[in-house]
Amino acid sequence: MFRFTRSNRVILLFFVPLVALILLIYLIPIASTVYYAFRDPFAPGLSFGFENFGKIGSAIWPAIWRTVVWTLGSIIPSTILGFIAALIFQADFRGKKILMIACILSYTIPLVIVAMAWMLMYQQHFGLINVLLQKWSVIDSPISFLSYDNALAAVIVARIWRAMPFAFITYYAALSSLSDELYEAAEVDGANEMQKLFRITIPQLRSVTSVVMIILTMWTFLVFDIIFAMTGGGPVDATRILPILIYNELFAMNDIGTASALSVISIAVLLILSSIYWKLFNEGDLE
């Protein structure tokens, strides 16, 4: 029934705008990124090599390290917190719906607003965290959360706030669809809650966990807005991750070559991280 015949082959024309846009927004920019990244900026004619990568030099390693810390530091807590929230919300209790909404709300708001809200939380004089900690006499003088030593952790917490709801909803849906059989069998055998959690629930959710972590990695790795709005990559270079470096190379240094080289490196790191996860989780499944 749904086959292409000579008369209806014309409907393939509906693909034209889609393909044209993918060409315009993805293929041409990616092709030119690779082109600019490997083109030798010093040679008179067209010549290709690793000059742009050489120009970045060893400055790249701290940025890659911070990017990895930023990514893993925010997705692992987000996944764990989301999982715990999903477990808790499996039970029925009063006010469940409104509390669930409260936990998911941060998922829909712009990242710039996430940055604004956390900037307010972190302020020294009136920020909620400092006010509370001082009121409870945990600290004598306010903590400067956005100082050189604390800034990376501070932006990571803001990212966790935004990423946690995704893990929560995904786990929540997955948990509701687990079958009761294994739990009933475990109950007969006298397993306690902890045993059921670690022997049944978590192993059954392995594929969901890998999906959540891969998606959050791809989303977090490329996140630019939160750090750009909160610290601009600073103080000095404390939060300068790859996306910030790309922006700086393009607009501060006006160097499309190094910006493109960094984009190529970013894509490579992203591919490596994703494949590590696939390996980790798929190997576990084969056992």
Added chain:
Amino acid sequence: MKIDSARLMKALKWILGIGIILFSVAPIYSSLLIALTPSVNVMEAQLYPKYWAFDNFSKAFRLIRPHLVNSFIYSIVTVLCTLAITIPPAYIIARYRFRFKKVLIFSILLTQMIAGIVLLPSLYQFFNRIHLINTSHGLVLTLIGLNLALTVWLLLGFFASLPREIEEAAIVEGAGFVTVLFRFVVPMAAPGIAVSAIFTFINAYNEFAAPLFLLTDAGKHPLTMRLYSFLSDVTIQWEMVGSSAIIGMIPPVLIFLFFQQYIIKGLTVGAVKS
């Protein structure tokens, strides 16, 4: 022993649950607290609202209104164009068999992975060359492009889950492709199309990096860029940061509350499948 471990679990669940809820609402509460504080009192430590300076909101609204309008225009145009561009191909992919189908699906999904900041430097160069830089249609084209993969993916799932019988009966009756698609499929898939529209709207409304790279003219800036300028000012007016953040989160939060069931469904469909 058994009772103890159960009780411990329960206590742990309570503590963690309350902790997670407090963590989730604290930044919004904190923004509200500062939004309600007059600018002269903004440096005071407060845990509960002491002031009720509602005029902060009207002042913030006056400052961001043109950009809120820009954001709405960009987002609505993006939603309409994205749907128009993706509905027919998504339906064809869902129903028809053809040779390069797998390659096509894979390359569409691939675009979702590399979306974002890595594209923008060359897009900036390229738009400069073809005179799309600093134009609203250049931005909207980019926003549509960034949302294509997700929309195709969501629609594909919804179309594939529809029963084929109605469409087959229509084809037997002699209905052409366009009639089948718009008279029968689109109305049946309306909830799925709504999910895609909601996600595209929220994504377009939230986008910050694309206008940052592609728009230099402040008059064309969407809301996110104007909000950012509150943070990048030399002297930051904190009560404006708070009140404009609250106003800025109202549209997506309202959409979320109104369509929460759809959104949660779309989120899990989109996420679990990919």
